Amino acid sequence: MRREIALSGWILLLALGCAHPDRIVVGSKNFTESDLLGEIVAQQIERRAALPVERRFHLGGTFVCHHAITAGQIDLYVEYTGTAYTAVLKFPPALDPDSVYRAVAAEYARRFSLSWGKPLGFDNTFAILVRRADAERYGLKRISDLAPVVPRWHAGFGYEFLERADGFAGLARIYGLRFAAPPTAMDLGLTYRALGQRKVDVIAGNSTDGQIAALDLVALQDDRHYFPPYQAAVVSRAPMLSRYPTVAKALVELEGKMPDAEMRRLNALADVEHRDIAIIARDWLRANVP
């Protein structure tokens, strides 16, 4: 009985969520790159499909976006294959980008009626970051160079990195990292600030992050290939795509157009030079998807 009430509640929510005729709702997660990609997708739909687009940006992470799209509150957002694979589908981490993509696309279609577009082109994996001064003093280039210095170091990590199957525990094991004290668990955005202010010595950020250049940080090379692939791609509600074939066509045009360096450059434009996201997205679309 309780299940039925719960179910009817969700159906009601779904019905309400779908009740936005001829309007595409684009979501994004609560960090710059996701907002940027959301804006690019939104503008692409506006100019190609000529449909009104509602932007629901900076939603509270994977958790909120996933619930929002399965409830029909948003129609599409940009997700990462590795995140969908381990955090949403709870599969153990895997390394081959193609098989991860195929498994995610199949499972999303089967379980949630969600459709994965082809990857946009870049891979935003975890990046182990240190201050440049430390990297030069201790000759740090690869993550394996960290092992001798970390017994005197303090780490600060976001909850996602500490909790995930492909996060800290495995990293420490694979690379033999033994910190003096357990890493401080804190908000991801604050770890950058704490590293810049010398409150911690090593953090785990995102490899395409604009802050890496802004704070003069060094991303250490994952020489033992620990981190799984995090290819970005647009996830859409399948019923929306079949109802609006022009949207589907507009999204296909974005596939493969965003290499790693380009994503880093756009993130830096937003985070370091504080340019308006709408203008960055417009200029990028003009130059790359004419």
Add this chain to the structure above:
Amino acid sequence: MQGIYGGGMSLLAFFARNSRELLGLVGQHVYLVAISTGAAIAIGVPLGILLTRRPAWRGPVLGLANVFQTVPSLALFGFLIPLPFIGGIGARTAIVALVLYALLPIVRNTYEGIAGVDPAVREAGRGMGMTDGQLLRLVELPLGLGVMLAGVRVATVVSVGTATIAAAIGAGGLGVYIFRGVATVDDTLILAGALPAALMALAADALLGLAERKLAWRSP
């Protein structure tokens, strides 16, 4: 969906499996709330009394307390990290933020409680030859106590909820489960943090409500 609606059992099972960790986090949470509310009382009550003596300061002081309320916690933490003594990462920074958030209801209610004392009663005290200190101690504080305690009660209950953000700066508490749950798309974990925090807020509210009634009886 599964987590929220079919998850009653998995939540109990989670508590059973992690009872020691849960107790530790509850302890940290109580510590954060107790220290921060205590400090907010120590600062806020004298400040509220001062405002009744210096009415011109009322606008700026309450305005500032209002501003603290509106600064988002992550932004506040961002500002606090570089500061010496009160900043950095860990419990200290979280407590500073919680004190700033708790000040408004305490300062405001202390001021309102004392300012709301019937002027005739105050005049009667003066007429009996009471000094300002005696008037405060014997007339204004006892009569304003009910309103002041209501402010402390609001501040405490709100702090129990707000203290979950301490987990964003490495200070622990029940927010750890909430942040972990949000990061890993796990409803059970979120509830494991939110539910004990809600119960704690209810308990604090009931306890302080009891104190409020007890003390209100005793006051003349």
